[in-house]
Amino acid sequence: MQIRNIAIIAHVDHGKTTLVDNIIRSSKVFRDNQEAGELIMDSNDLEKERGITIFSKNMSVVYKDVKINVIDTPGHADFGGEVERVLKMADGVILLVDAFEGPMPQTRFVLQKALQLNLHPIVVINKVDKPNCRPDEVHDAVFELFFNLDATEEQLNFPTYYGSGKNGWFNDSLTPTDNILPLMDGILKHVPEPKIQEGTLQMQITSLDYSSFLGRIAIGKVARGIIKENQPFSLVQADGSIKKQRIRELYVFEGMGKRKVTEVYPGDLCAVVGVEGFNIGDTIADFENPEALPIISVDEPTMSMLFSINNSPFFGKDGKFVTSRHLRDRLMKETEKNLALRVKDTDSADSFLVYGRGILHLGVLIETMRREGYELTVGQPQVLVKEIDGHKNEPYESLVVDVPEEFASKVIDLVTRRKGELHVMETKGEMQHLEFEIPSRGLIGLRTNMLTATAGEAVMAHRFLDYKPWKGPIPGRNNGVMLAKEAGSTTAYSLDKLQDRGFFFVDPGEDVYAGMIIGENNKPGDLIVNPNEGKKLTNHRASGSDAATSIAPKTLLTLEECMEYIQQDECIEVTPNFIRMRKVILDEHERNRIAKSMKSEA
Structure with a gap:
């Protein structure tokens, strides 16, 4: 039987996994009466919730007596290590591009890897059913991208297909059909059979x-x-x-x-x-005459975090795996299959330094461990600094932001404050397309601020560029936090009285402990408050006669938002059912003593 090996590459959310669904359905892998669902290949719980692919996966279909091995790859830069490896198994790639957004930073990253490996590309322009899409302009932009990446004459002569994965059609023109068979025929025609060399295994x-x-x-x-x-x-x-x-x-x-x-x-x-x-x-x-193939190189990690055992007063209440041995074994097991991850021991037996490709990469690991029943404490993400020719260098990333025109100035202001430089500014339809070069440190905490400033309209994407000279200090969070004074259960009475000081991360009736972050202060500097105080009742006052308390609901932060929110002296307590932020040193007097001694040393 003839074979074709093809990988599907694209930027996040351009429709890779939906295309794989269509290939599966068109080749009748499932019986007609079998319920397959959507995004069949994203089988992991986290992938289903976030709607992204994290792990590359293999499947195969038989079409016209040819076996087609399909490899679905992740689109996020943080999982670039996955993409680089699996492209080695393919002989051709389907480059999927959104008909409105066009080529994005991650498209460039994965395409560059594919062209270096001399793979045969097929370009598929997806989502042509969307309003204000621009397939012809996107086709020209893809050609320009190929040219900029030094594609060969043969690679520049790529075939193009148009279609809509959601509506289940792809064709070599913009005329809708009712199936994806033109694309399947294109795979057989344009992707070569695997090159087979003579020799031993x-x-x-x-x-x-x-x-x-x-x-x-x-x-x-x-x-x-x-x-x-x-x-x-x-x-x-x-x-x-x-x-x-x-x-x-x-x-x-x-x-x-x-x-x-x-x-x-x-x-x-x-x-x-x-x-x-x-x-x-x-x-x-071969057993007798072994010959090795060239080693696969994977991009180095750019960020590190300190993983420790949970040492808060609520230790062991929630999780099954709480000791440092559990934590170490789990992290070592992860390095076996997660290539871009590194784990190092520290001076303390209870803490480990974990290196990864970015906040999402480390966040997915923490979230997976939390669901498996682990309790742990993680510190603030730190970028890795390298010494090159006696100078301090840090990782830089290329940041692309698409935003409605009226918010463009706010975005530029936000990024430049974090030491970013604007390189490209152009109009795409009603959107402004901005490209920056920014230190990786500047990206930590940027997404939340940007979504707030642009009323949730900004679309952000970034990828690692290179190590460049250190840019100096970058401003962090402006406001301080509110800390619980003592352990107890929060009361509506206390939270109501404290509302003018800021907003809360807890609701009434939640258990807190001294040193736990329960809200954000309106002003710089930390504020220690008592959220557990009940209302004093006398003979003259009934408990319900006062005006009913009206408390704003708590602000819910996701794990990644917490990782971007905390400062150097803070950490996150992660357990199967709770994510709490806290100070590394819980005791107020101890914190003040250390702060004084650091000032006197300085």
Whole structure:
């Protein structure tokens, strides 16, 4: 059977996973009476809630007697490590672009990787049914992007398809059809068969799966030779060391699942059970004459956070896994499959430094652990600083903001205050398109401020550029916070009386402890308040005769918003049911003593 290997790449929210749904439906993977639902490939709970793809996934369909292996990739820059690896398994890519937004920063990032690997591109302009879309302008912008990325003559001659994933049609013209078969024919026509070289077995491990029954499963494309069940092989590792092992079981991708086979021919993707101690990028090679494939390089982490055990007064009330051993084992397990993550021990046995690609990357890890029953404390995200030629350098990102024209000046003001520089300003329909270069530090906390300033209209996207010289201090949060004075349960009476001081992150009847952040102060500087005081009752006053208290509902912050909100002396307590912000040092006198000693040293 002939094979085609194709990866689907795009910016966030341009419709990759919806396109995969259409491919699945068009090739009748599900029976007609079987309920498949939407966004079939986003199987993880977090992916379904956020509507984004976090982990790349494989599936295959058979169309006109040709097996098409489809790889769905994440669109967020924070998961760039996933994209780079899995593109190694493909021979062609479908570049999906929104008919209104056009190419975005992440489109550029993933396309550059695909062109460097010499993959054959097919451009699909999606969402042409949207009002004010501009497919012809977007097509020209995509061509310009290819040209800027030094595409070859052959790559510049890419085929283009138009359509609407939501309405289930794609065609090589703007005429709507009632299916996506023109695109399926295009895949067979424009994506080459895998190149098969002569020689002994070679397969690079580009991805991994985990099964509690089978253990770690290595996934990759067989580059040459035939791989068979029970075959002895050499595992060539990144440092050049070679381990002799034997293959236990082999699986190929079929539909949404896997099918067990006895041998896999070159060019096909397969999952191998029985490889021990492997890392992504290692090569499964011939037993007698092992030859390694070039190592996969993954972008370095740009941000770190301190993960510690939960040491608040509410320790152990909520989670199942609370000790430092639990925390360490879970983080080490994560590094096995999350390539862009690094974990380092610190001087304290209870704390670990975790390095990642950005706030979303680390936020997804914390959220996953919280749902598994872990309790932990995480500190403020810090960018990684490098010493280059004796100068202090920090990571910079390219930031793109699309915003209605009347808010453009506010956005420029916000970004420039955080040491960003405006490089491009152009009009796209009714929107203003702004491109900045900004230190990664400046992005922390920017999204919330920007959405407030633009009435929620701004669309932000950013990607890592390079390390450049340190830009100096960046202003943080302007206002102080309100801290609980002592442990207890908040009362409506107290919160009502404190409302003119700021807004709250807690409702009446919630348990708090001393040093916990319960709200934001209207002014700079922290304010210690007592939210637990009840109303004093006398013979003359009945409890309900006063004017009823009217308290504004609490401000709910998501985990990522908390990570962007906290300052250096604050941290977040994360448990399965609660996310609380607090001071690192809970005792007020201890905080004052340390602040005084730091002043005297300075």
